Every structure is written in structure tokens, then in C-alpha cells.
Amino acid sequence: xYERKWAWDSLPREEVNxxxxxxxxxxxxxxxxxxxxxxxxxxxxxxxxxxxxxxxKLSPGDRVYMELRGKSIILGIIGKEPRFRxxxxxxxxxxxxxxxxxxxxxxxxxxxxxHYYGGIKKYQWVNIPLAMHGLVVLxxxxxxxxxxxxxxxxxxxxxxxxxxxxxxKQGERKLSDGIKGEELRLIFGNMPYSDSNEKxxxxxxxxxxxxxxxxxxEYGIEEEDLIxxxxxxxxxxxxxxxxxDKSMVAAYGQDDRVCAFTQLKATLDLNGVFKETIVxxxxxxxxxxxxxxTGAKSNFLExxxxxxxxxxxxxxxxxxxxxxxxxxxxxxxxxVNPLYKEVHEEQNAAYxxxxxxxxxxxxxxxxxxxxxxxxxxxxxxxxxxxxRKIPWQPGLxxxxxxxxxxxxxxxxxxxxxxxxxxxxxxxxxxxxxxxxSKADVYSAYLAYKAFFEAENK
Ligand code: MN
Ligand code: MN
Numbered sequence: 001x002y003e004r005k006w007a008w009d010s011l012p013r014e015e016v017n018x019x020x021x022x023x024x025x026x027x028x029x030x031x032x033x034x035x036x037x038x039x040x041x042x043x044x045x046x047x048x049x050x051x052x053x054x055x056x057k058l059s060p061g062d063r064v065y066m067e068l069r070g071k072s073i074i075l076g077i078i079g080k081e082p083r084f085r086x087x088x089x090x091x092x093x094x095x096x097x098x099x100x101x102x103x104x105x106x107x108x109x110x111x112x113x114x115h116y117y118g119g120i121k122k123y124q125w126v127n128i129p130l131a132m133h134g135l136v137v138l139x140x141x142x143x144x145x146x147x148x149x150x151x152x153x154x155x156x157x158x159x160x161x162x163x164x165x166x167x168x169k170q171g172e173r174k175l176s177d178g179i180k181g182e183e184l185r186l187i188f189g190n191m192p193y194s195d196s197n198e199k200x201x202x203x204x205x206x207x208x209x210x211x212x213x214x215x216x217x218e219y220g221i222e223e224e225d226l227i228x229x230x231x232x233x234x235x236x237x238x239x240x241x242x243x244x245d246k247s248m249v250a251a252y253g254q255d256d257r258v259c260a261f262t263q264l265k266a267t268l269d270l271n272g273v274f275k276e277t278i279v280x281x282x283x284x285x286x287x288x289x290x291x292x293x294t295g296a297k298s299n300f301l302e303x304x305x306x307x308x309x310x311x312x313x314x315x316x317x318x319x320x321x322x323x324x325x326x327x328x329x330x331x332x333x334x335x336v337n338p339l340y341k342e343v344h345e346e347q348n349a350a351y352x353x354x355x356x357x358x359x360x361x362x363x364x365x366x367x368x369x370x371x372x373x374x375x376x377x378x379x380x381x382x383x384x385x386x387x388r389k390i391p392w393q394p395g396l397x398x399x400x401x402x403x404x405x406x407x408x409x410x411x412x413x414x415x416x417x418x419x420x421x422x423x424x425x426x427x428x429x430x431x432x433x434x435x436x437s438k439a440d441v442y443s444a445y446l447a448y449k450a451f452f453e454a455e456n457k
Contacts, residue, residue, distance in 0.1 A: 007355040007391035007439035008247075019265075019445065020249060020438040024239035026261050027251040031234040032133045033284045033294075036091035036257065037073045040264055040282055041065065044075055047268045052076070052304070058312040061273040066304045071284040071294040074304045075267055079277035082309065082316035085452050086279040086417060087266075088296065088408050089259035089330035090286030093252070094118030094430045096125060096184055096233035098132075102226060103188065105208035110189035112157070114233060115181070118287030122179040124431050129156035130186065131236035136221050136229040144219050149236040156236045157186045186233065189214075235432040242435055247353065248427075249441065254434040256286065258441055259330035259423045266448035274456045276325075277308070286331075286408055296408035301415070323416035326377070328451055329409035330444070333357040333395045335425035335435075343398050350395030350425035352435070356443040357395035358382070359421035364404025371413035373420035381420060384454035390446045391439065395425060422447060 008016075030039045044065050052064040062078040072091075079085075095117050102112040116122065131149030138144065149156040161179070162170050170178065192206035193213060203209070215221045239251035260282050267280040281304075285295030292298065306318055314321070335352040336344050350357040360378055363370030373381075385392045397405055412419040424440035 004351060004354040004393045005391060007353055007437070007443050010389055010391055011439055011442055016438050016442040017246075019442050023258075023261055023441060024241075024249055024251065027239035027249070027253060027257060030257065031093075031131070031253055032095075032232050033071045033092045034135070034230075035133065036260060036282060037067060037070055040073050040075070040091075040260070041067060043264060043268060049075055052307055052311070055311060058308065064308065066307070068300050069294055072282060072300055074279060074281040074301065076280070076304070076308055077267075077270060077274060077278035078308070078312055079274045079456075081275050081277075082312075082314035082321045083276045084279045084305070084321065084325035084327075084417070085274075085276045085456060086281065086325060086327040086412065087263050087330050087448055087451065088281040088283060088301075088327065088412055089263050089423075090256045090284070090290075090296070090408060091260050091282045092118070092284045092287050093234075093255060093257065094120045094287050096120075096130075096186075098226065098229065098231040098233070100227045100229075101223070102231075103208055103211065103223060105205040108190065108207060109187055110207045110211040112186040112188045113182075114184050114186065116184055117232075119430055121176075121431070122181065122184055123175065125184060126159045126161035126179055128158070128432055129236040130158060130233050132157060132231055132233055134229065134231040136219070136225050136231070138220075138225055138228075144221060144225075146219060146231060157188065157233065159184055159186055237433060247438060249436050249438060250433050252432055252434065254436050255332045255426055255429050256330070256423070258332060258426070258436055259444060262424075262441060262445040263330050263448050265445050266452060269449060270452055272457070274452070276456050278452050279305070283408060289406075290408055290411055296411040319416060325417040326451075327409075327412045327417040327419040328448065329407045329412055329419055329421045330423050330448065331407040331409075331421055332423045332426040332429065332436075333359050333421070334397055334429055335427040335437075337427055343402050345396065345399045348394065348396045349398075350393060352425055352427055353437040353439055354393045354425075355391030355440060356422055356447045357393055357425050357440075359395055359397070359423075362397055362404065362406050362409065362421060365401060369404070369410070370406050371410040371419060374418060377418045377420060381422070381451070384450050385447055387454075388446065388450050390450055391443045392422075392447060422451075 049063040099113040136144045189211040193210035235252040242248035242250040285292040290296040361372035427435040
């Protein structure tokens, strides 16, 4: 009879714990797609990865990278044959973005207008400490980096909820409308502008004027410059251990940076020359459907592979190379929440602490909007994981017709590769503070490394 096993029972606990310390450091530091690319690039360069476009000839064992607009990045290790082992994860996460003209004043408070990004439950984002990460681009082209709310002495931003005393009508709303999109606005200041001119005290919107003064003095930003900006609002929370046994990690953005981090570690820890070319991609825009020039639907991957093949000795058409390739969509699945078990079909659901999850298919309703891994491919993955005694479990997102979701798997499949979703289960996914099991995180690292290495020498 099939039974899931505890990942903890077959893993070296000390290694799991030290791996988790580095993982928590990463999550506390990296909260946007741009910050992810910077981190990946820094780590890859340390391990000898070079800019593909700077190299004219590639031979097996060469380590290359290509970055796209600071928001997506692909690492490659040239193999001996024109076929690929691809792992792709996404480095964007649900969040709140500022609108192009965000600042206004109401009731003596300077506020910021926002537009949420990805699938969030809006009520989770009120009255928690939030930080602003991103950049503002001036007309000169100069980029001004902004990070507010992370250091202990840096102010946080907040979406103010209604006090319960006056929330009778709000309480009658449906939970999904409890906080509406236009109610996700941030408190930005409450001090009126002041100078030596007494007449200015009669002006309107002095609080807005004062916050604009601060933006100008501290960052060199005018209100109009915010039109060409990407300012992302994320939880101002550090990654922490969760549970009295410290078995779990609680942090923002673990979907999907848990996969990005473990995939990166697996890629950087590879040694030697492989038969098939290693391709490790980290893409943006998954949370809104992978649309956009830095998402998995763009032809960035083909561009990278074409440039790579041009510079290597491979005489192969790209489409033939792709159809002969294997891929993992490294993304998370939902862990069973003991408070809401009814949304899962328990025999086919994923459980915290039982290892990395193999998700044969995602999608919704009649398996719409997703790719499905072939039985042969699942069989091969199962074999390589079991050969290395890596803890894994099968898992599906929820009960049939309960809802659904997708990953970048279908966009990898569109290129002709065999693909399956594989990643750790996450509790409270898409919330400001998601939960993973340290043992599952480490299992994912081992599984990605196994995928790259198995039968590949
Ligand atoms: Mn994801
Ligand atoms: Mn997601």
C-alpha cells in the first residue's frame, strides 16, 4: 500500500538546518524579481558563469548566463550533445504595485494609490508592516533605487483597515470583497509642509507637498518621475523559523523563490562536463499568466538557446533540440491545511514535511489550461529520485472543480519539451507570510540536482 513517508526520516537534519539558514537569509534580502536577478547573477559569477554575449566560442563545460532587462535570467552549462535539461522557476511573487500617479492627500493624510499584482486575498494585506522596493527612472535615464521599510529605523507603510467599532457594514460584505482593490491604499505621511512663508500655511494639500519634498530631497524624485517607476509593496517581514520544533520557514515570497533558491543552489553545485546542456531559467510575470516580455511566454528562452547553439559546435535545429529535451517546471504546490481539508482530495494532496511534490498536471475543470506530464516521463523522474533516496510525494492542487491554477509548465511544453511540475508544498500560499517545511525545501534542492545529473555524463 502506498504511503507518504516523512522527508525528515531520510535526510541529514544538520545539513537541512544549515541549508535553511542560508535560505532564510535569501528570503529576507530578496523580495522582488529584480532583486532575485541581482542575487542569482552575483552567485553565478562567483561560480564562474560568464555573459554569453561576451563569448564567441563555447565548448562543453563552459558556464554562461544571459540576463533580460534585469527581470529574468538564464544560466547554462554547455553539454556535449544538442539537447537540454531545463529547470524553470519564477521569481515574481504576488504583491501590491504603485499606480503611475500614486500620491494624493485625504483627511490630512498623504496616501498612495496601488494596483495589486497576482492572486492575493486583499484582506491579508491591511495593517501589516509593508516595505517599498523598486526603482524610479528619470528622463535622463538615471535609475534611482528605492528601498523603504526594511531596516529597523526605516519607516514602514500600512494599508489602514476599518476599526471593528464602525465595521458593521464592512462585516456584511463577502470575504472576497472585505477589502476592495481601491481600498488597498497606503498611508504615506501626516506632516504638513512648512517654511518661513506664513502664507503657505493656508495652502491645500500641505501633507502631500511635504512627502513630495522628502522624495525630492532624499531621492531626487519629482512626482512626475513616479510615472516611469516600478515600486513594489511587499511585507516588511524577515524570514523566521516557524513551530516550536523550528521545522518550518515562514516568509514572504516562497512561491516561487523557494524553487528559485533551491534550483540556483542545485545549478551552482554541479561539477564536471555533462552530456546534455544544463539550462536553468528564472522568469518573471508568472503570477499574472506569464504574459509580457520578461515572462515565460516570451521568446527569451529561444533567443538564449539560439545564441548558445550558434557559439557551440552543435549542428542542430533548435526545434529538434527542444523536442529531445527534458524540463522541470519548478513551482510550489498547496500543502494540506488542517483547518480547510475539505478543499483537498486527501489521497492525492501534498503534505508538509513529506518531500518535494511531483505534480503530474495542474489546470482547472476538465484539465484545462495546463500541460500534463506523460506517464513515461513521470516514471523516469520517479526512478531518478528513488535511486538517490530523495523524499518526494505525488500531489494535485485541490479537489476536482474546487478551483485550480497553472505554472510555466505549459509554456515549456509548448516548446516541445517533456515537462513536469516539481516543487515543495506551501501552506498559506500567496499570503504575506507563507510556510514551508525545511525538509521539503532541502528535498527540492536534492531533486533538482538529481534531475540535472541523472544519466547525464
Ligand atoms: Mn508559483
Ligand atoms: Mn503563485
